[in-house]
Amino acid sequence: MAECVTPKDPAPLWRQMGLKDEEYSMIVEKLGREPNYTELGMFAVLWSEHCAYKHSKSLLRTLPTKGERVMVGPGENAGVVDIGDGLACAFKVESHNHPCAVEPYQGAATGIGGIVRDILAMGARPVALLDSLRFGHLDDARTRFLFGGVVSGIAGYGNCLGIPTVGGEVYFQAPYRQNPLVNVLCAGIMDHKDLHKGQAYGVGNVVMIVGHSTGRDGIHGCTFASEELGEDTESKRPNVQVGDPFMEKLLIEACLEMMQKGAVVGIQDMGAAGITSSCAETAARAGTGLAIEVSKVPMREEGMTAYDVMLSESQERMLLIVKPEKVEEVKAIGKKWGLNAAEIGQVTSSGQLQVFHNGKLEASIPVNLLAEGSPVYNPEWKEPAYFSENQRFDYSAVKVPELKQFGEILLKLLAAPNIASKEPVFRQYDYMVRTDTVQGPGGGAALIRVKGTTKAMAIATDCNGRLVYLNPKAGAKWAVAEAARNVAITGAKPVAITNCLNFGNPEKPEIYWQFKNAIEGMAEACLALSTPVTGGNVSFYNETEGEAVYPTPVIGMLGVLDDVSKKVTPGFKATGDVIALLGTISGDAVSLAGSEYLETVHGAVAGCPRDPDLALEKSLVDVLVKAASEGLLRSAQDLSEGGLAVALAESCILAEKGADGAVIELGGTGCKAVADHRPDAVLFGECNSAVVVSLVEEDVSRLKEICGELGVPFGVLGKVSGSSSLRIESCMGTAVLDVQVSELRDVWKNGLLRAMAGDTARGTTE
Amino acid sequence: MRFRGTVTVALKEGIFDPQGEAVRSSLVSMGYNRVSRVRMGKDIVLTLEAKDSAEAHALLDDMARKLLANPVTEFYRVKVEEA
Amino acid sequence: MRFRGTVTVALKEGIFDPQGEAVRSSLVSMGYNRVSRVRMGKDIVLTLEAKDSAEAHALLDDMARKLLANPVTEFYRVKVEEA
Amino acid sequence: MKFGVVVFPGSNCDADAFHAIRDAVSQECEYIWHQDTDLSGFDAIILPGGFSYGDYLRTGALARFSPVMKSVQKFAEDGGLVIGICNGFQILLEAGLLPGAMLPNDVLEFRCQWVNLKVENNRTPFTCKYAPGEIVRVPIAHHEGNYYAEPHILDELERSGRIVFRYVDEAGVPSREANPNGAARNIAGIINERGNVLGMMPHPERCCDSLLGGEDGKRVFLSMIEWFASKRACGGAELSSGAVPGGSSTATSVAKDRS
């Protein structure tokens, strides 16, 4: 025990463990005594921001969580959504930002491990992963090291598990340089009847631990995740946890088999705060207590104390609550898969988490106090100065390029790492294993078919942190809207979201203002789009030496495509098809706010992004779903980074052989003419609720009709030409832009690799 | 002068080594049950020019620190011989 | 008695080692241009019981031959010390 | 025809192979646990892809010592059909049932992508439903698919028609660019002397359904079924002289080093 107390450090123990003075007083008051060392450690981890959501709880309650498909909402290990046919999808996204900043490979690997166990804990078989990543710019050696390490960590762990990584996103923006974001979404599938929960029901039932043995890894990992990174990060770092995907694979198979056999009353993954949190949470949810005997926990190191065992974050472990008569069966299944399956305690009626070590009581804490008793903060918030400056941004200072420069600009945008193909990333991921990946990475949302049905699940992650930074409320709405659109362009109907809220230090009023506004925006958008929030994760303190990341509320959207044979993909299909725009492009200067164009071409992160028209977004989604179900759409691509021009270019690049090339006339109905507006805003402006589709001529009237019924503007843009060039004409018939598709494809395909080329040394922190 | 340097890199003691553990358990199941622990490391052999062995050593140490070993999880050892 | 054995496994000389080559070219681009060749190998450290060092050596040799090295592509070296 | 799919700890394409056999080519299929040793009743064995034993140490190195592998060896000696896909191929190499070894991809990364394969020999039980020289599209997903064997073994493989699949470009040329992992002579799949054990890195079970991007892999299994149906007519001996004329004993001598 004493080894943790540095004599040089005069701060009281609780502060060294990350608790505030008033939190400590609260513990003493509620407990009616001073906690001992082990108990203090347990409080410190469970009352950390990471586990207790102290600064986010009150706002998270304002999110809409109800919906007819929602079977399990926030509060469990993952949300569960009914997808029909007696099946359900469990899905959730989680961050592993801090560990990745220190050791990117293992940080990312163990991040995958953690979220997969969350899904497993619901009783679902994990079937898909998506990774949502943010780094600094690639001209920095440390960034390249982090990026390379994270991607290979995801590949190394996910590929071995045999869970396909089917999508995600990667952004490179300056504020993430020191504090990368690594968020991973996992989705699983199950029969309704197989739903399990993390609840320790039934006094007398046995508590078991399955999987890896427990070592001293990562003690206080979640306290670490609840602090800003600073100069002394290195010394505070808990022992790095090394992922063992092989063990995790066995754990998945073994736990599924145990649950299938009806042996499991309750199940919970051991993530942050290990045995302590899994015990406290399962007991608190069931209103019971647990008595644990530490010496029965399989250990991999000698001389471990109760403190070590209770706080260890050793990976690849699950906590099971098992009926006494099923214990032998669980052990036998464990043995079959070569895993430890040890009885470590019982469910009691005491309402206490009691920890014994060789029979001696080492800790006894009410489970409610541990799991739910932490203080809830409503921090102060203050609008940051930059926000009002944004609104005064003078767009006339952004020179409109000459028309002849537009081709070059489009190529530059396509080559920009934020827009260029992410194939160098996802080709390292096994995105096809399980033979259900109908659409993998590289199109809009991923489509995972459900064997034995005609269905597919559509999943996308989205968030443009730059927009959220500039206008948190609007930016969060755009994130939800874009995620919904990405799902809808496949033909699937968006049904629910999960989220991962990555922000700076919430104790700073400007950061809390960002958080508050982003939550409000998300809530509004989720209501409007009928996509309730089923769960998520909050990651605060994403700051290094006082510099916060862009506020980044990553949205993970789940959709359902009833007939997978009706799926729609982004590439043009056949020469002669009509290209149309559904929705609107404003073409005014404000649509340049926070655009990739403004940053890449003009070097500015500026402006105040406007709010999306959520009613229009909803109708747009409905049109896409309906049109797809009637088989009207040959292709669909939404507008996001890089605007209309990039969306058109991508449909050309991804076109079927012989169908590449398009002629676009921007004078078409529904779309404002170039002459009336800034042509750069028309072509590259973002924050538009719009989708580019293509269809056969004969279907145009029907699609128009649907758009009319649902109130979505429809405009013909042009035709798939098969001429191998993308030609965009102004309303007067003169070309604004005429670029060979082969050239577009080359810069887009190689943009990321070219940006990465440079020296390969591991970067130093400075 | 030409030297042959060997940089041996391994996980720090406290860090769990799943690979080594898997190899150990396979060895045991093959009947080598007297093996109690296995740790997997890297052995990197470099051929380089330096004016003397001290310089070669210093260079290798530098490379190990900057590239060959990951200071967060690994430690290393350098050995130099004349080639 | 307890021994600490080290089995060093590396690719046979004639076989191209892309990993070693990648490390070499990284080193050169970092300015270590006096490095002419890099070969990556494995360093497997085993703790085992044996009655003497000769027996430990024989056991390790056996394990290396059967499992730790692939004779098609790799060679190995065994070293034994008292632990 | 009854297929068995071996499940090693860490196999992860076992269910995919099972699905392909049962649903795409409608044959009987059963899983075989790595500790089982009784293969009676099976007509063909699939060693599926994945990361058996985490692929720790070397790919396939630990799986090779699973109890089932002795029986697989025996099954092959008795003329049964054995196909190793991806990790299964790596296990066959480690077990010495096929000559050579796998090195890490020369790109030093895991690669998941579609490749073009040329069917170099369609007179095998695994390829008889393909046209000679046909070019097919099949996915790969591996980190260690860089096939290596000593030059004289490669020559022998070439000479005896035992290189069954090669990575090629769209025109059918085994170019450097078409080689995703650095494999010697663009080798993607080889067969044993006798012609009843095939190892291939690409995943035919991943392309048995047009919804997943193609059906070119299906004919590997259909070939096995057709060959099996006519087996009594052609027989194992004829297979070895017919499918792989002039095979030498190289593979067995390689295998002996490993016993």
Ligand SMILES: Nc1ncnc2c1ncn2[C@@H]1O[C@H](COP(=O)(O)OP(=O)(O)O)[C@@H](O)[C@H]1O
């Ligand atoms: N880190 C990643 N891992 C896997 N797939 C990715 C990753 N980043 C991007 N992708 C895939 O590349 C495609 C394009 O990504 P993105 O530009 O973010 O799409 P969108 O603009 O439609 O949101 C998507 O299909 C996405 O899933």
Ligand SMILES: [Mg+2]
């Ligand atoms: Mg995007």
